[in-house]
Amino acid sequence: MGYAGKVAERGRARALRSEAWTIAAIAAELGVSKGSVSAWVRDVAFEPRPRATARRRKPNRLQVRKQEEIDAAGRWAHERLHDLTDREFFVAGAALYAAEGAKRDGAIVFTNTNPVMESFFCLWLRQFFPIVESRMRARLYLHEGLDLEAALAYWSEVTGLPPAQFHKPYRARADGSRRTSKHVLGCVTVIYCSSEIHRRVSALGHRLLLSSGPFRGSSTG
Numbered sequence: 001m002g003y004a005g006k007v008a009e010r011g012r013a014r015a016l017r018s019e020a021w022t023i024a025a026i027a028a029e030l031g032v033s034k035g036s037v038s039a040w041v042r043d044v045a046f047e048p049r050p051r052a053t054a055r056r057r058k059p060n061r062l063q064v065r066k067q068e069e070i071d072a073a074g075r076w077a078h079e080r081l082h083d084l085t086d087r088e089f090f091v092a093g094a095a096l097y098a099a100e101g102a103k104r105d106g107a108i109v110f111t112n113t114n115p116v117m118e119s120f121f122c123l124w125l126r127q128f129f130p131i132v133e134s135r136m137r138a139r140l141y142l143h144e145g146l147d148l149e150a151a152l153a154y155w156s157e158v159t160g161l162p163p164a165q166f167h168k169p170y171r172a173r174a175d176g177s178r179r180t181s182k183h184v185l186g187c188v189t190v191i192y193c194s195s196e197i198h199r200r201v202s203a204l205g206h207r208l209l210l211s212s213g214p215f216r217g218s219s220t221g
Contacts, residue, residue, distance in 0.1 A: 007123070008082070010040045010116045017041035039157050040115065042150070043185040091208070093124030098205030105202075106195050111141075113187035115158045122159050122190060129197050136161055137193075140169040142186030151185040159190055167191075 016026045027034040102109035
């Protein structure tokens with residue numbers, strides 16, 4: 001079974017949007033609804049391409065080479081990760097939490113601004129652990145002055161959690177010295193309180209470290 005489906009489509013949609021593709025064009029390219037694309041790319045900076053009548057300047061050799069390398073990398077990644085097995089999905093999720101998740105005991109806590117990462121993690125957690133959906137919570141971090149309602153609806157779709165299971169959002173004071181449009185929908189923290197599950201996930205990360213690099217073949221742990 002594959003688990004890269006929607007996650008891969010989200011990532012591809014965001015990449016195309018950053019290249020100034022329209023929502024309709026992305027939907028047609030990926031074979032998904034325009035509504036899904038709109039939700040996936042809502043926080044991606046987009047500048048419409050001007051409809052100039054003048055002939056477009058041909059890309060130079062460096063630009064052509066860069067695009068060829070990007071396309072080749074995309075094909076390479078697709079060939080190797082287009083369809084994850086259960087075990088591959090399990091290991092990838094364990095590694096993701098070991099790198100990005102909170103380490104304190106008592107709760108699974110995962111924070112990210114990347115909706116693909118958040119969606120992947122939520123799918124992983126639900127797939128491999130006995131999660132009680134009503135106990136899952138989330139908290140939104142959003143700068144003051146940004147659209148709270150839109151951000152809540154967006155992250156609710158990404159995480160699969162209803163707005164009622166979101167804690168009171170943290171509204172950070174805007175910093176004029178920083179870009180205000182970088183994360184217009186903020187970031188979200190997914191929380192699941194369970195010492196037992198947290199210890200299992202932590203043990204997975206520890207086991208991954210012992211099973212690789214200089215620890216390969218070690219009998220400890």
